[in-house]
Amino acid sequence: MTDRILVDRIAIYAYHGVHAEEERLGQRFYVSLDCCLDLRAAGEHDDWQSTICYVQLTELVGSIATGKRFKIIEALAENIAQAALSTFPRLEAITVRVEKPSAPVPAIIDGVTVEITRRRNG
Numbered sequence: 001m002t003d004r005i006l007v008d009r010i011a012i013y014a015y016h017g018v019h020a021e022e023e024r025l026g027q028r029f030y031v032s033l034d035c036c037l038d039l040r041a042a043g044e045h046d047d048w049q050s051t052i053c054y055v056q057l058t059e060l061v062g063s064i065a066t067g068k069r070f071k072i073i074e075a076l077a078e079n080i081a082q083a084a085l086s087t088f089p090r091l092e093a094i095t096v097r098v099e100k101p102s103a104p105v106p107a108i109i110d111g112v113t114v115e116i117t118r119r120r121n122g
Contacts (some may be wrong), residue, residue: 006032
């Protein structure tokens, strides 16, 4: 499927990480979504019910990212992908990118990013 909805860099303040300081202080994360689905009917009929609601996508990300603490951003990305595939039946595949700009590593970096792609089974 070549049709996609892209939601770029949803900013989240959360408490994910392995270190006690990350749990106590928290930090900013960015989550981006690349949603693959057939958008022909939505485009041909100007019908928002034939697509995925951007508000619901961003609310889903926010509720997962702030509702549970994850030690690693790989787990955060996985939970978002699985929830999106379960919530939106039109969604054929999703790529979730989680950016951690303040990753506590002993190097000068812009951040660490994890990107996963999951497809609907069946």
